[in-house]
Amino acid sequence: xxxxxxxxxxxxxxxxxxxxxxxxxxxxxxxxxxxxxxxxxxxxxxxxxxxxxxxxxxxxxxxxxxxxxxxxxxxxxxxxxxxxxxxxxxxxxxxxxxxxxxxxxxxxxxxxxxxxxxxxxxxxxxxxxxxxxxxxxxxxxxxxxxxxxxxxxxxxxxxxxxxxxxxxxxxxxxxxxxxxxxxxx
Amino acid sequence: xxxxxxxxxxxxxxxxxxxxxxxxxxxxxxxxxxxxxxxxxxxxxxxxxxxxxxxxxxxxxxxxxxxxxxxxxxxxxxxxxxxxxxxxxxxxxxxxxxxxxxxxxxxxxxxxxxxxxxxxxxxxxxxxxxxxxxxxxxxxxxxxxxxxxxxxxxxxxxxxxxxxxxxxxxxxxxxxxxxxxxxxxxxxxxxxxxxxx
Numbered sequence: 001x002x003x004x005x006x007x008x009x010x011x012x013x014x015x016x017x018x019x020x021x022x023x024x025x026x027x028x029x030x031x032x033x034x035x036x037x038x039x040x041x042x043x044x045x046x047x048x049x050x051x052x053x054x055x056x057x058x059x060x061x062x063x064x065x066x067x068x069x070x071x072x073x074x075x076x077x078x079x080x081x082x083x084x085x086x087x088x089x090x091x092x093x094x095x096x097x098x099x100x101x102x103x104x105x106x107x108x109x110x111x112x113x114x115x116x117x118x119x120x121x122x123x124x125x126x127x128x129x130x131x132x133x134x135x136x137x138x139x140x141x142x143x144x145x146x147x148x149x150x151x152x153x154x155x156x157x158x159x160x161x162x163x164x165x166x167x168x169x170x171x172x173x174x175x176x177x178x179x180x181x182x183x184x185x
Numbered sequence: 186x187x188x189x190x191x192x193x194x195x196x197x198x199x200x201x202x203x204x205x206x207x208x209x210x211x212x213x214x215x216x217x218x219x220x221x222x223x224x225x226x227x228x229x230x231x232x233x234x235x236x237x238x239x240x241x242x243x244x245x246x247x248x249x250x251x252x253x254x255x256x257x258x259x260x261x262x263x264x265x266x267x268x269x270x271x272x273x274x275x276x277x278x279x280x281x282x283x284x285x286x287x288x289x290x291x292x293x294x295x296x297x298x299x300x301x302x303x304x305x306x307x308x309x310x311x312x313x314x315x316x317x318x319x320x321x322x323x324x325x326x327x328x329x330x331x332x333x334x335x336x337x338x339x340x341x342x343x344x345x346x347x348x349x350x351x352x353x354x355x356x357x358x359x360x361x362x363x364x365x366x367x368x369x370x371x372x373x374x375x376x377x378x379x380x381x382x
Contacts (some may be wrong), residue, residue: 012316034260034266042256074295 010098052087262291
């Protein structure tokens with residue numbers, strides 16, 4: 001969505017493309033106005049305001065999309081937001097949307113490791129390393145997708161990290177995904 | 186004939202503005218505060234066409250306040266300055282532009298650094314260690330240039346202010362005598378009365 005926000009979508013991909021385009025415009029408009037990247041929650045809120053607008057009146061159907069938005073900003077650090085087609089959004093340490101999300105949620109609840117030091121809220125209360133988190137996502141995927149073997153053909157991975165104090169989004173190539181799946185099998 | 190100048194140190198910034206409102210050869214007012222607080226840590230001082238300065242400043246003040254209320258978060262000094270520059274640039278291309286020169290003075294809570302932005306009525310903007318607008322700049326820039334260093338203390342900053350005022354008093358045609366002096370730092374914005382300078 002922006003240099004500091006990456007989103008995963010569940011639902012109608014065509015609808016999602018419209019919303020993603022809109023959010024990119026919103027983010028760029030903010031950059032033009034203030035010469036700084038948009039705070040994550042502001043972008044999520046603007047996007048959800050748009051989604052909520054379509055629940056108010058008859059005649060047009062709402063956007064059939066849920067989002068998981070991962071982002072970083074200088075005030076609140078790393079953040080994760082989940083949104084639904086009605087435009088409700090909420091902030092989480094770990095969340096999931098889409099098919100079998102109920103099962104996935106309970107696995108996350110069991111396996112997610114709380115932060116040892118709650119005094120540092122700038123890392124969203126997480127003590128897991130990136131590698132731990134990748135391992136957990138692989139576990140969740142393997143238990144919720146009903147194919148025998150996970151392959152890069154059906155999966156996409158993206159991470160957001162800090163590089164030289166700036167947010168860096170990495171979308172994994174299919175080779176990299178295979179490596180990750182092999183590692184955490 | 187406004188006089189305004191400002192100095193930014195590491196973790197504080199001082200801004201000075203005269204209190205006169207003049208028209209032709211008449212002093213209409215001698216107690217006008219030309220500074221406007223935007224957030225608890227950021228303020229502007231304005232010079233230029235009398236009506237425009239108030240209109241523009243109040244417009245900016247209201248919009249920055251609106252942002253704070255909507256987003257429960259204040260804009261940083263750099264975001265504030267960029268916003269002001271944008272609004273001024275839009276107005277510049279309208280039928281009647283604002284003829285306003287601005288100094289944006291602020292302290293960023295997250296980085297712990299103070300900053301100063303110089304913006305003129307043509308929307309030219311620069312981040313600077315010290316700045317002045319108008320005729321007074323011919324007098325105070327030399328003083329500030331000689332005395333300034335990046336690691337000055339607040340006391341040293343106020344000392345530079347005193348020296349600038351002295352040189353204006355001695356050489357400048359207009360006698361300002363009274364100024365609004367404002368400081369912003371970790372504690373927020375505060376005014377320093379002339380009697381305590």
